Amino acid sequence: MTEGQRARYEELGTNLDVVERRIVDACAAAGRPRGEVTLIVVTKTYPAEDTALLAGLGVTDVAENRDQDAAPKAEQCRNLPLDWHFVGQLQTNKVRSVVRYANHVHSVDRPRLVESLSAAVLKAERPELGCLVQVALDKEHGEGEHRAGVAPEDVAELADAIADTPGLRLDGVMTVAPLAGPLAGDPARAFDRLAEIATAVRAAHPAATMVSAGMSGDLEQAIAAGATHVRVGTAVLGVRSPLR
Template sequence: MSGERRAELAANLEVVRERIARACDAAGRDPADLTLIAVTKFFPASDVDLLADLGITAIGENRDQEVSAKLLEVRDRDRLDVHFIGQVQSKKAGSVVGYADVVQSVDRPKLVTALDRAAGTAGKVTDVLVQVNLDEASGRGGVAPSGAQGLSDLVAATDHLRLRGVMAVAPLGVDPAPAFARLQELARAIREEHAGAGWVSAGMSGDLEAAVAHGATHLRVGSAILGTRQSHR
């Protein structure tokens, strides 16, 4: 079964990488400048191991309890960067900081304080992205665009967090290009104030081309690589 699963993942990865290459060609960009994050939530550690063998260097997870247990089963944790992409409860900050190399979903001052304290206790500096809500009526996580600069300034002023840029999810059911263009403008403004904040995490399985066209540096791709949300053991 593992051989069949490896072949399935390899074929899916090839398709996704070809899509990225075509999108970069259309945008005049170098695919080497983009990081592909395989979103492995709901999938087992065995899939994570296979993806790492196939060249994936970063995974995305969004459930603290799930990823905490999963990483104990991953064969070689050190070869992967773990990006936490889900909403973080302040009381879970210590747990998330313990395993996450990057927290992409920083969206409120209270969480900044909690993560900074947790990283300090752990004796580390944690990379973070400010999550921007591009669909303010949806109830999704993320700071309003008007508050992104201020929250970025707050992160940059901490001792144990490193501001790396912004993250967003495009609104559902509409052309994602205008939303990603808006995120690109916000990212540019934040980068002018904070030189190290050059990451733009945007684009998923259905809209990665639009994200590449509007400056995304990190793509979070789940179903196009791993298939439907079911366990493969």
Template sequence: MSRREELAERLAVVEERIDAACAAAGRPREDVTLVVVTKTYPASDVELLAGLGVSDVGENRHPEAGDKAEEVRADLRWHFVGGLQTNKAGAVSRYADVVQSLDRVKLARSLSRGAQAAGREVGVMIQVDFDGTDPGRAGTAPDDVSALADVAAELPGLRLDGLMTVAPLGVDPRPVFDRLAGLAERVRADHPGARALSAGMSEDFEDAVAAGATHLRIGRAVLGERPVLG
């Protein structure tokens, strides 16, 4: 089986699962965007996915993400989905269409400066950390989301798209996704355009769809086991 055939087969299975989850939740399939997370996979895989109809891809490390975005010729929306250092924000603003991991004001200001310098508008989602026990984990506390949303919405070059979360390991993800949806409703009261809800990965995206997710970040289920890095 060629790599294209393998990806097509895996993608079809994931699409069937998304269709079924949307049907079970009574939601239109077009309300949910599949973001295929291509971190550690080669640019050739991204090109193949684009040929199979994928429109959104996710990366989580700079400069790997930037190098890949420059190499791939297909017209795609690039989502940066990993924790981001402030000193790399300007470079990421030059190629990312959406940064899903905004979690502090300093980062928002750096992304804004980078977007302005590049003459671009960059969508941002606020990453929410519902765990709070790991100081190294990306994400802002739920109580701080509204204030950060207010700042991001006012900064030039940025577009506040919504919220994102990663369910903590070892817990039932559905209550986490429900909490994110409730928090998003409160944010939309002040920022009606912030309608995106990014939640769910290969193992739990059906729960995310049931909770109202608009964006699913799926890597392994489409691309297979990640390459072992030396």
């Protein structure tokens, strides 16, 4: 390891320790065991070298939001014990690439994408792909369309479609705190609403236990509302460079 790599390794380790303490404290405040929450480190815009360092620090779950960045990074890190999550908007023309490395897609938001993912998984003859319905809380009752995802009232139909489609496994739901509507600026209320939606999904599909919510700035509120997976980038890796 070069001097620069050692310095970055130590920086990432320090940041991970801080995030881990936040998760531990949030779980304690919510009366939840620490083991109920999985940290997913969002590595977008950062090189494969950082992903490898994270693996060396014990990170097991990483996420990307653009296939053009994720595919080569996943290939470079293919021998590392990592669980890859795709969390960005997914175009159908990228599906065949994404199913080569992703174990979970958090951003399923339309029936056509369900069909495309199924076809790609079956053609690749790979294990089932875990899928989460992305919920756009700012679309509730037609309030806005500022986030990708489906309106809360449409979640059940899309969840059923995923569960009934070959090659796919319904894992749960995902959201990002809304930018518009009555829940904007109030992540605690937003994640409480997601918890209600997640409960309804589990009533119909008991195995769909994943609740993906919370990022660097609001992971505590997400954990308080029952999130099982938090997606943290900046707090671990630092301020990201602008997208290319």
